[in-house]
């Protein structure tokens with residue numbers, strides 16, 4: 001392979017991001033935009049308003065969207081590094097790699113923080129949260145992941161948010177792999193900040209993340225950021241005051257494609273319809289995989305429709321890489337496991353993926369089980 005001969009063997013991404021996008025979304029990339037021109041900034045404002053509408057039930061709401069360059073983690077870091085004040089204390093609830101990453105960000109930024117970990121196959125315990133909040137009145141902020149992509153577990157964010165609000169703390173939710181794919185509003189989960197990215201359930205292409213927040217919560221962050229480029233408050237102010245302008249070069253093509261992805265989501269029937277499609281994809285997947293002898297890691301009630309972790313076959317010749325390569329040759333890309341105390345692999349059911357694709361994958365899995373042949 002060289003720069004002039006890059007192979008083009010298209011495959012369907014069954015991963016937690018970036019994920020498969022439609023031709024319609026990709027076609028929206030085929031032109032250039034000026035980063036500070038009114039046409040382009042108008043698209044940014046449409047996107048921000050559309051995101052705010054998805055995140056709330058009320059028409060005129062106090063929720064505002066901030067877009068941020070980089071992958072999803074950059075938006076998590078921007079939020080944590082801007083929202084928690086110098087003398088604040090962040091409590092992180094973690095039951096997987098993405099929860100632990102929030103604590104890692106806090107440590108790197110030298111923020112006062114506490115980590116409350118639970119096993120990767122169990123949801124955070126509301127009673128322990130209550131006890132921790134009661135015992136540590138200095139806690140000012142609580143952060144948790146909604147869909148923990150490590151396992152595919154759906155954490156009970158609404159119940160957690162209720163306790164966080166009972167104690168009067170600011171609530172930050174990493175809804176990276178769930179926003180747009182599961183019905184949710186900031187009010188319903190009691191969130192002050194909700195973080196997601198362009199290339200997850202909205203089905204755009206990678207290049208930026210976004211934060212949905214209450215205006216009052218954003219206002220309260222002025223001057224607190226530990227980073228210049230990841231200053232969420234300054235980015236918000238610029239977008240608010242200058243009609244959709246970003247600080248520094250914005251990912252113009254990715255934003256234009258994202259606007260198309262939002263229109264596509266509307267045309268599909270909105271979040272409820274998309275959610276129903278993901279649920280059906282995941283149901284077909286688990287049913288079909290069970291027929292082939294695969295067991296999901298999580299108990300059914302904990303499982304999201306986003307991504308499913310399956311226990312790896314215990315056969316001595318099973319090797320993930322070989323299985324992966326056989327599936328890839330058949331046009332499907334899956335994901336390695338990330339759970340620390342179980343050998344798993346993961347299959348995503350989000351993105352521009354439909355029942356027929358899942359059935360196609362199941363046929364490919366059946367044909368790729370070399371350890372049984």
Ligand SMILES: *Cc1c(COP(=O)(O)O)cnc(C)c1O
Nearest residue numbers: 017071072073098145149176177
């Ligand atoms: C994908 C994801 C992220 C962000 O990952 P990036 O690789 O930085 O885009 C963060 N949290 C969760 C739960 C995710 O699924």
